[in-house]
Each structure stands twice: as structure tokens, then as C-alpha cells.
Amino acid sequence: MDDRKLKILAAVVDEYVRTGEPVGSKAISKLENINVSAATIRNDMAALEQLGYLEQPHTSAGRVPTFMGYRLYIDELMTLPELSDDEKSRLDEMLGGEDTPEELLVQNAAAALTEITQCAAVITNSAPRFSVISKVEVIPTGKRLYVILLITSNGSIKNKACRLEFDLNHEQLDFFTHYIEENLNGVSVDELSEEMFDKMVAALSTYMVSLSPLVKGLCELSEDLRQQELMVSGSEKLLSCDELDKMEVVRFIEHKNGLTEILEDAFSGIQVKFGSENNSFAIGNSSLIVSKYRKGGREAGSLGVIGPMRVDYKKIIPYVDYLTQKISYLMSDDSDDIITGTVDDIEPTP
Amino acid sequence: MDDRKLKILAAVVDEYVRTGEPVGSKAISKLENINVSAATIRNDMAALEQLGYLEQPHTSAGRVPTFMGYRLYIDELMTLPELSDDEKSRLDEMLGGEDTPEELLVQNAAAALTEITQCAAVITNSAPRFSVISKVEVIPTGKRLYVILLITSNGSIKNKACRLEFDLNHEQLDFFTHYIEENLNGVSVDELSEEMFDKMVAALSTYMVSLSPLVKGLCELSEDLRQQELMVSGSEKLLSCDELDKMEVVRFIEHKNGLTEILEDAFSGIQVKFGSENNSFAIGNSSLIVSKYRKGGREAGSLGVIGPMRVDYKKIIPYVDYLTQKISYLMSDDSDDIITGTVDDIEPTP
DNA sequence: AATTAGCACTCAGGGATAGAGAGTGCTAAA
DNA sequence: TTTAGCACTCTCTATCCCTGAGTGCTAATT
Numbered sequence: 001m002d003d004r005k006l007k008i009l010a011a012v013v014d015e016y017v018r019t020g021e022p023v024g025s026k027a028i029s030k031l032e033n034i035n036v037s038a039a040t041i042r043n044d045m046a047a048l049e050q051l052g053y054l055e056q057p058h059t060s061a062g063r064v065p066t067f068m069g070y071r072l073y074i075d076e077l078m079t080l081p082e083l084s085d086d087e088k089s090r091l092d093e094m095l096g097g098e099d100t101p102e103e104l105l106v107q108n109a110a111a112a113l114t115e116i117t118q119c120a121a122v123i124t125n126s127a128p129r130f131s132v133i134s135k136v137e138v139i140p141t142g143k144r145l146y147v148i149l150l151i152t153s154n155g156s157i158k159n160k161a162c163r164l165e166f167d168l169n170h171e172q173l174d175f176f177t178h179y180i181e182e183n184l185n186g187v188s189v190d191e192l193s194e195e196m197f198d199k200m201v202a203a204l205s206t207y208m209v210s211l212s213p214l215v216k217g218l219c220e221l222s223e224d225l226r227q228q229e230l231m232v233s234g235s236e237k238l239l240s241c242d243e244l245d246k247m248e249v250v251r252f253i254e255h256k257n258g259l260t261e262i263l264e265d266a267f268s269g270i271q272v273k274f275g276s277e278n279n280s281f282a283i284g285n286s287s288l289i290v291s292k293y294r295k296g297g298r299e300a301g302s303l304g305v306i307g308p309m310r311v312d313y314k315k316i317i318p319y320v321d322y323l324t325q326k327i328s329y330l331m332s333d334d335s336d337d338i339i340t341g342t343v344d345d346i347e348p349t350p
Numbered sequence: 351m352d353d354r355k356l357k358i359l360a361a362v363v364d365e366y367v368r369t370g371e372p373v374g375s376k377a378i379s380k381l382e383n384i385n386v387s388a389a390t391i392r393n394d395m396a397a398l399e400q401l402g403y404l405e406q407p408h409t410s411a412g413r414v415p416t417f418m419g420y421r422l423y424i425d426e427l428m429t430l431p432e433l434s435d436d437e438k439s440r441l442d443e444m445l446g447g448e449d450t451p452e453e454l455l456v457q458n459a460a461a462a463l464t465e466i467t468q469c470a471a472v473i474t475n476s477a478p479r480f481s482v483i484s485k486v487e488v489i490p491t492g493k494r495l496y497v498i499l500l501i502t503s504n505g506s507i508k509n510k511a512c513r514l515e516f517d518l519n520h521e522q523l524d525f526f527t528h529y530i531e532e533n534l535n536g537v538s539v540d541e542l543s544e545e546m547f548d549k550m551v552a553a554l555s556t557y558m559v560s561l562s563p564l565v566k567g568l569c570e571l572s573e574d575l576r577q578q579e580l581m582v583s584g585s586e587k588l589l590s591c592d593e594l595d596k597m598e599v600v601r602f603i604e605h606k607n608g609l610t611e612i613l614e615d616a617f618s619g620i621q622v623k624f625g626s627e628n629n630s631f632a633i634g635n636s637s638l639i640v641s642k643y644r645k646g647g648r649e650a651g652s653l654g655v656i657g658p659m660r661v662d663y664k665k666i667i668p669y670v671d672y673l674t675q676k677i678s679y680l681m682s683d684d685s686d687d688i689i690t691g692t693v694d695d696i697e698p699t700p
Numbered sequence: 701a702a703t704t705a706g707c708a709c710t711c712a713g714g715g716a717t718a719g720a721g722a723g724t725g726c727t728a729a730a
Numbered sequence: 731t732t733t734a735g736c737a738c739t740c741t742c743t744a745t746c747c748c749t750g751a752g753t754g755c756t757a758a759t760t
Contacts, residue, residue, distance in 0.1 A: 024723050037733050042724070060723045060739045135491050141484060141501050149499060149509070151491050157509045159499070236600035246596065253600065254586040374752050387704050392753065410710045410752045704759070710752090717746085723739090730733070 001051070005044050007034070009053055010077040012045070013065045017310055020243075022062030067274055067309075070287075074272050074313055083318050091322060095330075102155075102331055106293075107231070109303055109323045114234030117316050119241075119307030122290070124263050125229040127154045127300045133184045133192075138177055138214060143167070148214060150221045152189060158224050162217040165210045176211055179204065180218070192222040230260055232306075238283070243308035248283045257281060263302045266290055270321050274309060285309045289316055291324040295331040303327070351401070355394045357384070359403055360427040362395070363415050367662055370593075372412030417624055420637075424622050424663055433668050441672060445680070452477075452681060453505070456643075457581070459653055459673045464584030467666050469591075469657030472640070474613050475579045477504045477650045483534045483542075488527055488564060493517070498564060500571045502539060508574050512567040515560045526561055529554065530568070542572040580610055582656075588633070593658035598633045607631060613652045616640055620671055624659060635659045639666055641674040645681040653677070 011031055015023040025038040025045060034041070045063050048054045053069035056062070065073065083091075094112035095105060106123045113121035131154035139147045144167055150158045168176070183200060197219040201212045238249045251257065258280030262273060268291075273279065275286035289311070290304030303324050305316055361381055365373040375388040375395060384391070395413050398404045403419035406412070415423065433441075444462035445455060456473050463471035481504035489497045494517050500508045518526070533550060547569040551562045588599045601607065608630030612623060618641075623629065625636035639661070640654030653674050655666055 022723090026723080038723095039733050039735095040731085043732090046725080056724085058740060059725095061741075062723065135489070137489060139485070139487060139499070139501075142505075145505075147499070147501060147507055149489070149497070151489075151497060155495075155511055157497055157511060159507045159509055161505055161507060233604075236597055236604065239596050239600055250586070250589045250596070253603075254589070372752090376752080388752095389704050389706090389754095390702085393703090396754075406753090408711060409754095410750095411712080412752065702760085704757100706757085707755090709754085712749105712751095714749090715747090718744090720741105720743085722741090725736105725738085727735090727737105728733100729735095730731100 004036070005048055006072075006077060008041055008044050009048055009065075009069060010073060012048075012054060012063055013069065013073040013077070014314075016064060017312055020310060022057055022064050024062035027062070067276060070274070070309060078313060080314060080318055083322055087319075088322065091319070092326065095323070095326060098330065100330075102295075105327055105330060106301065106303065107233075109327060110231065110233045112323065113303075113305050113316075113319065114237065116319060117305050117307065117311070118237055119305045119311060119316075120232055120235045120238050122230070122232045122259060122263070122288075122304050122306055123301065124231075124260070125301040126264070127295060128152060128156050128225045129190050129228070130154070130188070130298055130300070131156065132186050132188050134186075136177075136180050136184050136218070138173060138180070140168070140173070146214060148217045148221060150218065150225070152225060156225060158221045160217045160221050162213045164213055168211075172208060172211075175207065176204075176214065184218075189222065189225045192219075192226065194219060197222075228260055228264065230256060230263070232256060232259075238286075238306065241308050243285050243310055245284045252281075252283050262288065263290060263304070266292060266302060268292055268299070270317055272313065272317075275306075287311055289313070289320055291320050293324040293331065294328040297332070300331065354386070355398055356422075356427055358391055358394050359398055359415075359419060360423060362398075362404060362413055363419065363423040363427070364664075366414060367660055370660060372407055372414050374412035377412070417626060420624070420659060428663060430664060430668055433672055437669075438672065441669070442676065445673070445676060448680065450680075451505075452645075455677055455680060456651065456653065457583075459677060460581065460583040463653075463655050463666075463669065463673065464587065466669060467655050467657065467661070468587055469655045469661060469666075470582055470585045470588050472580070472582045472609060472613070472638075472654050472656055473651065474581075474610070475651040476614075477645060478502060478506050478575045478579070479540050480504075480538070480645075480648055480650065481506065482536050482538050484536075486527075486530050486534055486568070488523060488530070490518070490523070496564060498567045498571060500568065500575070502575060506575060508571045510567045510571050512563045514563055518561075522558060522561075525557065526554075526564065534568075539572065539575045542569075542576065544569060547572075578610055578614065578651075580606060580613070582606060582609075588636075588656065591658050593635050593660055595634045602631075602633050612638065613640060613654070616642060616652060618642055618649070620667055622663070622667075625656075637661055639663070639670055641670050643674040643681070644678040647682070650681065 008028060011028050011034060012023050015027060025041040028034055028041050029036065029038040045054060049056065049063065052066060053072060054063040055066050057064060091112060095108050100108065103125070106125065110121040110123045113119070131152040133150065134153045135149070135151040137149040139149065141147050141161070144164045146162050146164065148160050148162060197215050201215045204211050204215065232253070235253045238244055239246060262279055262281045270289065270291045273281070273288045273290070275281055275283040275288065281288065285308055286306060287309045288304055288306050290302050292299045292302045294300055303320060305320060358378060361378050361384060362373050365377060375391040378384055378391050379386065379388040395404060399406065399413065402416060403422060404413040405416050407414060441462060445458050450458065453475070456475060460471040460473045463469070481502040483500065484503045485499070485501040487499040489499065491497050491511070494514045496512050496514065498510050498512060547565050551565050554561050554565065582603070585603045588594055589596060612629055612631045620639065620641045623638045623640070625631055625633040625638065631638065635658055636656060637659045638654055638656050640652050642649045642652045644650055653670060655670060
């Protein structure tokens with residue numbers, strides 16, 4: 001695998017990304033820093049095809065990169081340009097100022113990626129999983145009607161109305177509230193499980209059976225919290241992309257199949273995954289460029305772009321990279337007073 | 351515009367709805383209650399085209415109804431069948447029993463419509479606008495961090511976190527809570543206005559300036575409440591419908607453009623609107639069949655189906671009609687224990 | 701006057717055919 | 731080892747032709 005072959009492979013990918021057409025030996029030979037003839041390139045391309053990095057849609061067509069070709073290009077060959085100051089400040093502006101709420105920050109990043117890359121952008125927020133319950137309240141709001149309020153250390157607030165069979169008196173409500181607080185305060189969202197709530201129901205039933213709807217409500221709320229939040233923006237861009245199978249895109253838009261898993265599995269740093277048969281996220285010729293952002297030192301979610309395999313990696317990767325870093329920076333900034341603001345610091349409800 | 355022409359127009363629409371193909375004179379002449387020759391029908395169809403009710407995709411193709419044609423068909427020509435008892439009881443079952451919560455009732459209706467019609471269903475809930483504030487709570491949850499909880503008589507619950515510049519002590523929190531309760535409890539959501547909150551800020555500023563973020567938070571929550579809630583279910587059905595432009599459908603699914611407005615504008619009874627350029631709800635060849643349901647004599651929301659213009663109106667309209675009536679009936683029935691369950695009945699938080 | 705049968709006409713859609721163009725692999729020369 | 735030359739392959743596009751469905755018009759019939 002000599003040096004020139006790698007250079008040619010890189011050139012083929014670049015050209016293909018640029019034009020979308022299978023690229024021939026002549027086109028490569030005309031390129032600036034290639035100083036060999038088309039015939040030589042033909043020989044090398046034949047070799048690259050033999051090795052599995054290129055393929056021909058048909059005899060007498062140019063070459064197109066294979067999965068392997070893209071993989072090698074992305075992992076080894078590609079040279080990423082630095083973002084210009086202009087581009088950086090444009091992104092900063094699109095993210096919003098320093099006092100933008102965290103949730104909006106990530107959403108703005110997705111919107112920015114959609115606009116700049118003309119691809120779909122995807123964001124997840126796994127923050128809830130790493131937070132702890134910081135407050136639980138049960139508030140009577142009508143005949144036999146109670147609202148449960150669940151607040152976590154990262155600022156998520158969930159509520160739910162429950163109807164009981166009987167009204168609770170002061171004493172009963174007090175008892176329940178204290179019981180719940182003792183059992184849930186400070187518990188990590190990840191630890192919450194159905195069994196745990198089942199046990200609570202069992203324990204409480206000796207005191208008062210009719211409390212179980214409240215526990216059930218709590219259980220449902222905790223499920224809400226546990227589930228990662230995933231949002232896809234600009235998915236219509238995928239439809240106008242003729243490299244992708246419209247049916248598959250539609251199926252993806254409907255069910256977001258496999259995305260959660262793949263994003264959860266991802267590790268730090270920029271990663272590129274192909275929507276091949278390997279994983280459950282399967283839009284035929286697609287590519288997912290994703291990176292995780294951090295909050296207070298911990299991975300808190302991910303941010304990425306979904307496009308055709310033939311996307312401009314050189315352009316998109318720096319954008320995704322910059323945005324995740326910026327978001328991580330902004331989040332580490334003022335995150336302390338939310339993360340550490342546990343229930344111990346606060347006054348009881350009057 | 352003689353009687354036979356109308357009959358033929360109706361037949362063309364029926365056939366086109368059934369087959370999806372442009373319909374020719376021969377097909378019409380073979381129909382049961384048409385007893386004239388194809389030639390006669392050709393003459394009438396030419397006349398109907400002249401009048402703007404039909405059009406030809408190209409010379410020597412059959413005819414297809416125009417907007418105007420559909421409009422006339424829907425408004426005057428179509429004969430709606432009664433639902434059979436079987437169908438009615440099936441719908442009743444899908445709606446859920448008498449004690450189904452109102453919100454779920456409407457959602458079940460949407461699910462039923464999606465399943466039966468294989469189109470998208472849309473529901474709105476304008477109930478919040480006609481409800482009153484039944485409870486407001488301010489709950490400390492961290493350093494200078496407070497959650498405001500707003501509950502209305504119809505069961506909507508909204509919350510929001512606010513950050514203050516200083517922590518409040520018991521006394522201050524008590525004062526604020528009482529002040530808010532006195533000023534907001536029992537106030538209709540429709541009456542809430544920015545000016546009202548501005549006045550509250552002014553009044554409170556003599557006591558404590560730093561409370562204003564809380565009032566601002568309340569103001570934002572009340573805006574959330576005022577805005578109609580809109581849900582679309584089964585929107586994926588629109589994607590598999592090749593009469594509709596996929597791009598437009600995806601854009602619609604993502605942004606629900608214009609739906610709120612059009613649904614708010616609708617008046618009582620079944621209505622059919624076309625997704626043409628006239629209104630902001632613009633999926634090219636689509637049709638929206640919608641009706642309002644009532645609660646305690648008042649319009650409380652709407653219920654509808656979005657499909658291609660070529661939908662089976664005869665089938666869908668009776669379903670939508672029945673469901674809205676049934677929902678209106680169920681809501682007038684047991685609405686009292688929620689509507690009238692104001693804050694006065696309940697115990698203060700322990 | 702209204703309806704019908706008959707007929708020529710139009711047009712979309714589906715092969716089939718042919719030529720152009722791009723690109724290749726191979727061979728032989730540099 | 732590289733390059734030039736050349737025959738070959740295969741897609742793509744345009745063109746033509748044919749078929750079938752459906753029309754509009756005219757003349758005959760009721």
C-alpha cells in the first residue's frame with residue numbers, strides 16, 4: 001500500500017464528495033498535487049479496487065469509495081481544516097449568549113448544524129440519568145386528586161396528576177410525603193426501578209392501601225426521567241437527498257430506529273458511523289457524525305449530523321467538534337449551582 | 351346545471367376516490383344508477399370541465415375533480431350513510447369507558463381515527479382557555495432556585511424553574527404565596543394578561559424587588575396555558591400517501607404550520623378544508639376534516655383527520671361527527687367534579 | 701331537442717434501437 | 731516503472747413506434 005495510492009484514494013473521495021459522480025482516472029490526473037498520468041492512476045485505482053477501497057458502479061464507469069474506503073479516508077487520510085474566526089463567531093451567535101438555558105443551547109446547536117450542513121441534526125440529552133432526585137412533593141388539587149411533583153438535581157421537573165379512591169387527611173399526606181422523601185431523596189435517577197416502587201407499594205400497604213396510585217404515578221414519572229431525550233431536527237433534508245432510499249428515510253423519521261442505542265454506545269470524541277446493516281440504525285447509504293458534550297466533567301449528551309455517506313466530512317466534522325466543545329465549556333461554566341444544589345440546602349415548604 | 355350533471359359529478363368523485371385513477375366516460379356509464387350512454391356522459395363531462403368542476407391531467411385521459419368539484423361534492427352532492435350500531439359500539443369501545451379522563455378521551459379518539467381512516471388525526475384542546483387557576487405554588491428547590499407550579503380547574507399542570515438574586519426566607523415566601531393566591535385563584539386563564547402581571551410586579555416591588563422573576567415566570571406559564579394544545583397522531587400515514595408531497599409532509603410534521611390557526615378559526619359542525627395555497631396549512635393536495643367538540647355547552651377543542659384530498663369523505667365524516675358528539679356528551683356528563691373542583695375544597699399543603 | 705353510435709384523433713407509457721461519451725484494461729514503447 | 735495508444739464495454743439519451751384508453755365531433759336515431 002504505497003503512499004501514492006493513499007493520495008489517490010483521498011483524491012477520489014474528495015472528488016466524489018464534491019461532484020457526486022463516479023470519478024475517473026483523468027479527473028484525478030488533472031488535480032493539482034497529482035503529477036502522474038491517467039494510465040498510472042488507472043493502475044493504482046485497479047489495485048485499490050482489488051484491496052476493497054474503491055468500486056465501480058459498472059465497467060467503464062469511474063470509481064466510487066466503498067465503506068472501507070470511506071473508513072480509511074476518515075480515520076487516516078483526511079486533513080481537517082481549522083475553523084476561521086468568522087465561522088466560529090457565527091456558530092457562537094447561533095448558539096446564543098452565555099445565559100441561554102442549557103436545553104436551548106443544545107437545540108440551537110442542532111438548528112445551526114441543520115442550516116449549515118443541510119443535513120439532519122440529532123441531539124440527545126442523557127443528563128437526567130446522572131442526576132439525583134432532589135425533591136418530591138404531593139399536592140392536593142381537587143376531590144381525590146393529587147399532583148405529584150418530581151424534581152431532579154439537574155433541574156428537570158416532571159409532574160403528574162393522580163386520582164385516589166379516598167381523600168387523604170393531613171396526617172396521611174404528611175406520612176406519605178415523609179416516607180417518599182426518605183426513600184427517594186438523593187437517589188440517582190438511574191437507580192430507580194419498577195421493583196423499587198413495587199417494594200414501596202408493599203411497605204405502604206400495611207399503612208394504607210389506597211396510596212398505591214401515587215406510587216404508581218411516581219414510577220411513571222421516573223420512567224419519563226430515565227428515558228433519554230432524543231430530538232432530530234431538519235429531517236426533511238434527508239428526503240431531498242437522492243443517495244438515500246426514501247422509504248428507509250421515512251421509516252427512520254417515524255421511529256428513529258436504533259439511534260438511541262448507537263448514540264448511547266458512542267464514546268468521547270468525534271465518531272463517524274455508517275448506516276449499514278451492522279447496526280440497527282439503518283438508512284442505507286447514510287453516515288452519522290457524532291460527538292458527546294460534557295457537563296461538569298461528565299458526558300451529558302451527544303450532538304450529531306445525519307447525512308448521506310457522501311457528505312463533506314472535512315467541513316462538517318470541525319463544526320460538530322467546535323459545537324460540542326463550546327457547549328461543554330458553556331455547561332461547565334454555570335453548572336455548579338444546579339448540580340450541587342441538593343435538597344439539603346433548601347428550606348422546607350412553608 | 352341540470353340534475354344529471356350533478357349526478358355525474360358525484361359519480362366521478364366517488365369513482366376517483368375509490369380507484370385513484372382519472373375516470374372516463376365509459377366507467378361512469380357502467381355504473382348502476384346511470385342509464386345514459388358514454389357519449390352523453392362525455393358531453394356532460396365536457397360541460398363540467400367548462401364550469402371548472404373537473405379537469406383532465408392531459409387530453410385523452412379521464413377526468414379528475416378540481417377543488418371546486420370536491421367542494422360542491424362535499425357541500426351538496428355527497429350522501430352520508432348512518433353509522434351502523436356495530437361501528438358505533440366499536441368507536442365507543444375505542445374511546446374508553448365513562449370514567450376515562452377527558453384528556454385521554456380525546457387522545458383515544460385520535461388513535462381511533464388514525465386506525466380506522468389510515469390518515470393522520472389531529473386534536474386540539476382549548477379547554478385551558480376556559481378554565482380558571484385553581485392552585486399556585488412556589489417551591490424552593492435549590493440555591494436561589496424556585497419552581498412555580500400552576501394548576502387549573504381543568505387539570506392542566508404547568509411548572510417552571512426561576513432563579514432569584516437572593517434566597518427568600520419563610521416569611522417572604524409566605525407573603526408571596528398568599529399574595530399570588532389572592533390575586534390569581536379563580537381567575538380565568540383567558541383573563542390573564544401581561545399587564546396584569548406588570549401590575550403585580552409594581553405592587554410587589556414596594557415589598558421586595560427581587561420577586562419579579564417569579565412573577566415573570568408566572569406570566570410565561572400563563573402564556574403556555576393560553577395557547578391551545580395541539581397534537582397530531584399517525585402523521586406517518588401521510589408519508590406513505592403518494593398523492594402528497596413528501597417534503598411538505600415532513601415540514602408539516604416538524605412544524606405543524608398553520609394548523610393551530612385553522613383549527614381556531616373553524617366554527618361548529620363538520621368542516622372540510624383543503625390544504626391549498628389559501629391558508630397557511632399547506633400540504634399540497636391534502637384535506638382536513640374537522641369538527642369541534644363541546645364541554646359544558648362551550649367549544650372545548652377540535653378533532654379531525656388530515657389526509658389526501660382524495661379521501662373517502664363518505665366514510666370519514668360520519669366517524670368524525672360521531673366522535674365529536676360522543677365526546678361532547680361524555681364531557682358534559684362528568685365534567686362537574688373537575689370543573690367545579692376549585693381550590694376552596696381542598697386542604698392546604700401540609 | 702336530446703341521445704346515441706361511430707370514427708378519427710390525441711396522448712402517455714412502454715419497449716426497442718442506435719449513437720455518443722466516458723472510462724476502462726491491456727499492450728507496447730519510453 | 732511509467733506512459734501513450736487503442737479497442738472495448740457499458741450507461742445514458744434521444745428517437746421512433748406501437749398500443750390502449752379516452753376524447754371530441756358528426757351524423758343518425760329517438
